[in-house]
Amino acid sequence: MDVLVCGAGVAGAALAYWLRHHGFTPTVVERAPRMRPGGYATGLRGEALDVLDRMALLEQAEALGLRPGDTGMADEYAAPPAAIRAGDLDVLRDELAGLLYQATRPEVEYVFGDSIATLEQNADGVRVTFDRGRPRRFDLVAGADGLHSHTRSLAFGPHERFVRHLGIYTAVFSVSSRLGTEAGGRGYRRSGKAAGVLSTRDGARVRAALHFASGPLAYDRDDVKQHKRIVAERFTDEGRPVRRLLEEMRGAEDLFFEANAQVEMDRWFSGRVVLLGDAACCAAPASGRGASQALIGAYILAGELAAGGDHAQAFASYEREMRGFVEEHQQLGREGTDRFFLGTLPQEEPGRTTVARPRLVRLKDYVPGFAVERP
Known part of the structure; x- marks a missing residue:
């Protein structure tokens, strides 16, 4: 077909x-x-x-x-640690x-x-x-x-x-490798705002992410200049580390701006x-x-x-x-x-126990066979 x-x-x-x-x-x-182009880390x-x-x-x-231990602020909440197994991969x-x-x-x-x-x-x-x-x-x-x-x-x-809006917007963009080295995977967080920087293993590609809490916003999905203005307005009063990220964002050609939604x-x-x-x-x-x-x-x-x-x-x-x-x-x-x-983190909350959830999908062996020959 x-x-x-x-x-x-x-x-x-x-x-x-x-x-x-x-x-x-x-x-x-x-x-x-x-x-x-662009986008942040995704877990496999x-x-x-x-x-x-x-x-x-x-x-x-x-x-x-990605560089081990250098997945930035967002990845702390990308998956509860108790649900992550050895061998998982972030790219x-x-x-x-x-x-x-x-x-x-x-x-x-x-x-x-x-x-x-x-x-x-x-x-x-x-x-x-x-x-x-x-x-x-x-x-x-x-x-x-x-x-x-x-x-x-x-x-x-x-x-x-x-589409169900979950109250957070995220902007992701490339930054200089120097910033990746200086940040070393550290993140910034305050009420309703967060930032993080991550690097590939060779350090050649570095991305920053700025997150802020907000109800649904009206904007043109194709207007990148508008996206940059929205983000800059939310972080304009922050300290020098975030201001440096905003400076890099102004010249970024791969800005990804999106709501967190389901x-x-x-x-x-x-x-x-x-x-x-x-x-x-x-x-x-x-x-x-x-x-x-x-x-x-x-x-x-x-x-x-x-x-x-x-x-x-x-x-x-x-x-x-x-x-x-x-x-x-x-x-x-x-x-x-x-x-x-x-x-x-979720598993650190008093009185809370995080249990890894079972995997619910069993991969069938569909014909005509695997792409890789197996013994």
């Missing part, structure tokens, strides 16, 4: 990999003119590492790992997406600088019109286009019906359209599980489509396999957000 995948991030590129692996013909359309936990291993990409992902989100893109681009069609305009479903497929390209027909459409998914809006309804939906598919990753079930950055959900969901969705039966059965099976896993991670996201600006 021909499958249109909307979004070239972690979820979209991983789905394209597994669809191609199982003999489908995926096409990935991405609104940005190229792979999106449990079965997500197994998925990368089955893609023969685990060693390359490990080489992208920059854009570097993980880039790794998946490089692994798929020889056999997958990527269309950058375009997006879906309309979807028209019938019994035989989906007719898709684009903002720039010619109309095309696909058997299925998968929305992997993030928290503000346009695919979700077209197939399920307006953004406001599904997506809550009763169903992730409608007819021949299915959602994946943050578009379907964003758990919030404070869960530390977004990229893991994306990788695991892509593996399961493509595998269920390849396992036989019609697309409706495959979509239902994919959702059934993922639901408990997602609910657990969304709970982690809410807990992490609630405690983000506190001075103690």
Whole structure:
């Protein structure tokens, strides 16, 4: 089948990999003119590492790992420490997406600088019109286009019906390597505000993050200058370390500015359209599980489509396999957000015991076999 995948991030590129692996013909359309730069650390936990291993990409992902102990303020709350196991991996989100893109681009069609305009479903497929390209027909459409998914809006309804704001905004941007060395992974926190700096293992790439508490804000998602003004206004009275970050932010070309939010939906598919990753079930950055959900969901969705039966059965099976896993991670996201600006980690709170949650996803061995031959 021909499958249109909307979004070239972690979820979209991983789905394209597994669809191609199982003999489908995926096409990935991405609104940005190229792979999106920037973004903060993302954690790879449990079965997500197994998925990368089955893609023969685990060693390359490990080489992208962040400097041990230098994951900045945000990562303190990215996952409760009791839920993190030995061997877990933290990487920059854009570097993980880039790794998946490089692994798929020889056999997958990527269309950058375009997006879906309309979807028209019938019994035989989906007719898709684009903002720039010619109309095309696909058997299925998968929305992997993030928290503000346009695919979700077209197939399920307006953004406001599904997105739950959690009260924090985050700005992430590159800074000079000198600042990374000076910060050494230390963070800054006060009531309603936080900052952190992280580095890759070789120190070549350094990112800063500024977080602030706020109710929903009205702004243009494409106006980077406006984003910088919003952040600068929130931190204008802080001390010199934060002022230096603001100075770096003014010249940054890769600013990522986003609300911490969750997506809550009763169903992730409608007819021949299915959602994946943050578009379907964003758990919030404070869960530390977004990229893991994306990788695991892509593996399961493509595998269920390849396992036989019609697309409706495959979509239902994919959702059934993922639901408990997602609910657990969304709970982690809410807990992490609630405690983000506190001075103690969750397991340090008096009278509180944090217990590592069980893993709820068992990776099936879908035909036609793994990408990596195993003894």
